[in-house]
């Protein structure tokens with residue numbers, strides 16, 4: 001059975017929501033961050049970067065959140081959570097998945113771990129402030145591109161919407177919370193209304209406000 005190594009609310013939230021949307025049997029394996037389990041020798045064998053999540057599916061051991069999601073939507077194409085390969089919508093899907101991974105998610109790393117982005121202890125606050133400004137800029141553009149949606153791919157719901165919700169949630173800690181942008185706030189409400197998403201939040205013990 002598929003195993004998802006996770007920690008509540010971490011980047012594993014996206015593949016967790018996706019597994020429930022796909023209705024695939026899986027088990028959750030808690031990575032005990034409080035004990036530093038993500039850097040234990042056993043975990044580093046799964047993900048040498050020492051980051052959460054990891055997904056194991058038989059002989060497949062895969063890390064990097066976006067890669068896990070692409071793997072899952074490819075493995076269960078009949079569930080329709082990604083458009084068919086070789087179509088214009090598939091191009092949009094790839095664009096969103098890669099953009100969300102390499103721009104907002106990477107910026108959130110600097111937001112939550114600013115000390116990693118400077119060698120100057122006095123520089124940490126400045127890193128955080130500058131990252132918050134960049135994130136506002138990034139989500140301002142996403143707000144415009146999303147428009148009325150209702151989904152990132154227009155009328156078609158896809159895994160990318162789950163990815164976006166995870167980051168809207170993370171953005172509740174920003175000086176300008178992402179949920180306050182009208183299109184992104186409405187998008188988050190639509191994704192949160194999905195039963196698989198509600199079940200995921202419940203299983204991880206996440207409490208309101210969700211975004």
Ligand SMILES: N[C@@H](CCC(=O)N[C@@H](CS)C(=O)NCC(=O)O)C(=O)O
Pocket residue numbers: 009010011012038050051052053063064065066105109
């Ligand atoms: N690019 C990686 C980043 C994963 C990442 O930064 N995960 C965080 C949790 S959201 C983590 O493992 N933090 C613990 C640590 O860095 O020690 C991915 O998408 O999987």
